[in-house]
Amino acid sequence: MRLAILASTLILAACSGERTSPPETIAAEAADSIYSGGPIYTADDAQAMVETVAVRDGLIVYAGDAASLPDGLMGEATRSIDLDGAAMYPGFTDAHVHVMGLGARERLLNLEGTSSIADLQARVAVAADGVPEGAVLEGRGWIETHWPEERFPNRQDLDAVAPDIAVFLRRADGHALVANSLALEMAGITADSVAPEGGDILRDEEGEPTGMLIDAAMGPVGALGSNFEGEDRANVYMEGAWSAARYGWTGAHDMSVPWADVAMIEAMSEDLPVRVYISANPDAFGPLVRDGHVTSDNRRVIARAIKLYMDGALGSRGAALLAPYSDDPANSGLMLSREDETLSGMVTALQEGIQLNIHAIGDRGNQLLLDWIEEAQSAVPEDQRAIADARWRDEHTQIVDPADIPRFAELGVIPSMQPSHAIGDLFFAPDRLGQDRLDGAYAWRALIDSGVVIAGGSDAPVERGDPRIEFYAAVARRALDGTQTEDWRPDQAVTRDEALRMFTAWPAYASFREDEVGRIVEGLRADFTVFSDDIMTIPEEDILTVEPVMTVLDGEIVWQAE
Structure with missing residues (x-):
């Protein structure tokens, strides 16, 4: 336990800016850019805030008071960047x-903010308009927990507005999707299908798939979508x-x-x-x-x-x-x-x-x-x-x-x-x-x-x-x-x-990368x-x-x- 406490103390020290040795001295050649004019937070315990930051060749060469800026850092070609009251922080990570999902979100049917199953249907109907028969409509971003219907959507909900194209819509968490009947058919999912280990096929009282697939069971339907x-x-x-x-x-x-x-x-x-x-x-x-x-x-x-x-x-x-x-x-x-x-x-x-x-x-x-x-x-x-x-x-x-x-x-x-x-x-x-x-x-x-x-x-x-x-x-x-x-x-x-x-x-x-960024x-x-x-x-x-x-x-x- 003492070793564990020591290890956690060292982790916190490494992340808070406590140093075991000073940083290498950087010669005071002219900086490429100097930032000032707003609050600058360092996320470093040695000095939580500074007034001025100078940068050269992609590295920070000075961070401190404006009055202590070393001679030579402000050169003829140095760009002075006035924050104009804006606040600067270490780069947020x-x-x-x-990242691929961020890019794909802009190309798929975005269902963020969907307020009900009726709203979901309306969005699908608009997106499906003009999509050729036999094509696939893929969307993502719905969450049912606040919907007035108080249930997951099902294949019948989607069939009602888009029966002639395959439709599947991933839940926002990415761990579930709902598919319409055509998408289930194309993926080979029937009443006789067995859910894979780590997945689930939700079923109605008659044992038929509702269209909701959980985790590992999403694979066959997900394969119908765009892979880019x-x-x-x-x-x-x-x-x-x-x-x-x-x-x-x-x-x-x-x-x-x-x-x-x-x-x-x-x-x-x-x-x-x-x-x-x-x-x-x-x-x-x-x-x-x-x-x-x-x-x-x-x-x-x-x-x-x-x-x-x-x-x-x-x-x-x-x-x-x-x-x-x-x-x-x-x-x-x-x-x-x-x-x-x-x-x-x-x-x-x-x-x-x-x-x-x-x-x-x-x-x-x-x-x-x-x-x-x-x-x-x-x-x-x-x-x-x-x-x-x-x-x-x-x-x-x-x-x-x-x-x-x-x-x-x-x-x-x-x-x-x-x-x-x-x-x-x-x-x-x-x-x-x-x-x-x-x-x-x-x-x-x-x-x-x-x-x-x-x-x-x-x-x-x-x-x-x-x-x-x-x-x-x-x-x-x-x-x-x-x-x-x-x-x-x-x-x-x-x-x-x-x-x-x-x-x-x-x-x-x-x-x-604590010695490089952050x-x-x-x-x-x-x-x-x-x-x-x-x-x-x-x-x-x-x-x-x-x-x-x-x-x-x-x-x-x-x-x-x-």
Whole structure:
């Protein structure tokens, strides 16, 4: 236990800016650009705020008081950038996002904000108009938990408005979809179909598929949709990256990336407006073991992690729970991983220095993940591991048995959490979980207090992917309309300093880059996010109204508001 406490202390020190040695001295040649004229937050304990930041060759060469700016930094060609009262921060990193999904969202039927089954039908009817017979209409983004019909949509709902084309619509969480009858027929799903392990085919009273498919059962219908290939696939990915940059993100921890896409993304690195840290699908095990990490020459693209799944999602009742769902007593969720296969992969990952970022949402999914990590660590002594500090991550960490919270620090596991999930899910989580299990739900405060850091993200396109929403959710723990009840456990909110680190210094640590990005410190890369107002001081509700002003990557302004 003493070693665990020491390890967690060192993690917090590394992420907070405490240094064991001073940064290398950088000669006072003329800077390329100097930023001033607004509050500048560093996410570094040595000096939380500075007045002026100078950049040369993509690196921060000065961060401090304006009066102490070294002679020679302001040269004839130096660009002086006046923030004009806007606030500058270390570049915000989305520690859990699907960049391809961001780009695809702009091309598919977007069902965000759908208010009812009737609204869903109306949107499908409009989108289906003019689509040739036999074609496929694909959409995403609906959530039924607040609909007046109080049920999932079904195939009959879709058949009523689009009977002649195949239609399937993914739930916002990506762990369920609804398909019409033609799509089910094309995918070969009938009353005789058997749900695969880790999936479910919902059925009506007669045993016929309702059209709702959960997790692993989605595959045959999902295969009917657009996969984007070649140049078009690269274009979709670039659209996703630019969508992130326009919001102010400078970094994206890209989840569930097919290994075949890694070379494509690396080839795009010079044009990418965000720094991409890839967590690839399990098909990356072989290449990463054989060839090692992938790093582009400009270090904007790094692939050294693999994404695994323990369970499904809470909204579609696929999250694996220790006890049945309160609103579905016959159901305790779905496990998507097998213990023997997962443990074998964990042992290999420890031996080869591969980071594992593992999706776990339910309290059973999270508990088993911690159990398996503990077993794998016991099976591979430290002197047999490629690196001592594996920095494995629990992606989502949504529902945790309170007794398991201390185990994250003890095992060195980083919770990677998305604050917007809480302010959406807490409208229905009390029904799914009951009162007692809410104590360990979206427990940011308890986890940080236990000695771990949280890598903050958005899970876009599951959520909007807006850093303002994520920051607001973390500090206010309220819905966008201000809603909050005792069920929401207000005491689990975080401070603004912690929220800033959740999207800057702590994702840097979670991607082994704390000495390169995540803080405004001399010697680190010049990645900055600039908002129109100071989210560290304005009223909570006003955080949602600030505007992105500038996104800076490697000292280059890659996006700027008009």
